Amino acid sequence: MHHTLATGTVLAVCAVHEEHALAGGVGHSAIDKRAVDGHVDVNELGLTIDHVCDTKHHGGIDQAVYAYGEDEARRWAQELGRDLPYGWFGENLRIAGIETTDATIGERWQVGDDLELEVTIARTPCRTFADWAQEDQWIKRFYARADVGCYLRVVTPGRVRAGDPVRVVSRPDHGVLIRHLITGPDPDSLAKLLAIADLPAKVVRDAKRWHRLAKR
Helix, strand or coil: CCCCCEEEEEEEEEEECCCEECHHHCCEECCCEEECCCCEEEECCEECCCCCCCCCCCCCHHHCEEEEEHHHHHHHHHHHCCCCCCCCCCCCEEEECCCCCCCECCCEEEECCCEEEEEEEECCCCHHHHHHHCCCCHHHHHHHHCCCCEEEEEEECEEECCCCEEEEEECCCCCCECCHHHHCCCHHHHHHHHCCCCCCHHHHHHHHHHHHHHHC
């Protein structure tokens, strides 16, 4: 039986509202997500009513669901002086009471009755996000604060809706947070993380990069 470590709430479940053409004619983006009503089915590739356009850089099993924290969203809203509605960050889940950027890589969440998710990698801000935000130096500022939210893989498919409880049911002891993939973890924690089998490829790549930097 899992031991509950923390609890929170799904404030909103968000999916693509409409695709937007990217600047320079390089394709379309599905970053424009809006809150939806009712239960949404979630399988190994994410919300069944959602989709990605750039499958090379987005989506996939390790990036099936993207969660962003309400506290972090409110800090940005205050700094930018504008409303940042549910889905503005391109997130599938806006969460209150559970850390997203400061979640431990590999921790697992029970969402609602049957959905189980595992924290995998950090969100990397890209030009699409900058075009969407329309804020000066957005990528640089987003990186600097490092409130990037987290991607999750689906351990057990299920359903999710706004108002569902979120419970952290297990957490590895290596101590490496999603935030550390942006800001850098301490070497001992990094070594523990890299000793884990079956890490997402992007986590291994980022962790090895920090390992190289730590040796300098």
